[in-house]
Amino acid sequence: MKVKIYAGLVRRIIYGRKLKEMNFHFQKDESGKYYRKHYDDDDKGGIKRIKKYCRRRFLRCVLSDDSMERSSTYRANFFKHNKGIFGGCKYYFCAYCGRILNKHKTTVDHIIPVALANRSARHKRMLTVRGIKTVNDVRNLAASCLKCNSRKGSSGGLWIIRGYFGRSWIRVLLKEIILLILGGFALYYLYYFILSISLFDFK
Numbered sequence: 001m002k003v004k005i006y007a008g009l010v011r012r013i014i015y016g017r018k019l020k021e022m023n024f025h026f027q028k029d030e031s032g033k034y035y036r037k038h039y040d041d042d043d044k045g046g047i048k049r050i051k052k053y054c055r056r057r058f059l060r061c062v063l064s065d066d067s068m069e070r071s072s073t074y075r076a077n078f079f080k081h082n083k084g085i086f087g088g089c090k091y092y093f094c095a096y097c098g099r100i101l102n103k104h105k106t107t108v109d110h111i112i113p114v115a116l117a118n119r120s121a122r123h124k125r126m127l128t129v130r131g132i133k134t135v136n137d138v139r140n141l142a143a144s145c146l147k148c149n150s151r152k153g154s155s156g157g158l159w160i161i162r163g164y165f166g167r168s169w170i171r172v173l174l175k176e177i178i179l180l181i182l183g184g185f186a187l188y189y190l191y192y193f194i195l196s197i198s199l200f201d202f203k
Contacts, residue, residue: 001043002069003050005035006060015057022050029115034062068117068124074136075108081138095142095166096152096159109144110135111163115154123156142167 005024007015012033016026024035039046047063054061084103085091092106093099116123117135132139142163144152152159 001039001047002064003037003039003047004062004064005050005054006032006062007035011057011059015059062119064118068114068135070110070114071134071136074110074141077136077138078108078141078143079103082141082143092143093166094145094148095163096144096148098166099145101143101145105146106143107146107149109142109149109152109163111140111142111160111167113152113154113156116156120156126160 005019012026016035019035020026022037024037027034027036037050039050051061053059079089082092083089085093085100090103092101092103094101094106095109095111110117112123112127112135114135117127127133127135127137127140130139
């Protein structure tokens with residue numbers, strides 16, 4: 001179990017030294033600036049004491065399960081279980097925009113972001129409903145281009161829907177074919193519409 005204590009500038013000045021004496025380490029990431037310490041799941045007393053300490057000093061204390069932390073092997077696990085387009089290991093579809101990517105230019109994205117899985121009970125339930133116990137499960141990972149990965153960041157909503165739908169290269173290919181067919185029909189009817197109102201003389 002990881003305990004994160006979020007504190008503004010003033011409280012970091014007041015309590016920072018004491019937290020460091022308590023073996024908390026200062027960190028900074030996309031969720032903000034905080035002090036972090038790992039507690040064993042069995043150490044209920046220690047967790048209870050630190051929660052009481054934070055409550056009395058108006059410090060925001062967040063408990064995060066180890067299974068909801070980013071692992072160092074999630075990228076390798078994704079490529080191990082996802083063989084890419086047509087079963088090869090060289091090319092992947094971006095789950096969000098459908099772009100074909102070389103493996104070396106493919107980023108691996110957490111569909112439900114780590115930050116949301118840590119702080120939102122609703123997003124944790126979304127993982128649980130799918131039978132996913134850890135945020136690094138390959139079922140929560142998708143190939144992505146750098147642009148889409150940067151734009152998504154820690155966002156949820158439609159990005160999550162697009163990510164789960166676009167995980168399968170067959171679905172992405174099917175979507176592109178449908179869009180191509182629809183585009184062809186649109187151009188066909190536009191051509192005959194222009195003919196019907198005689199905007200141009202085709203004789």
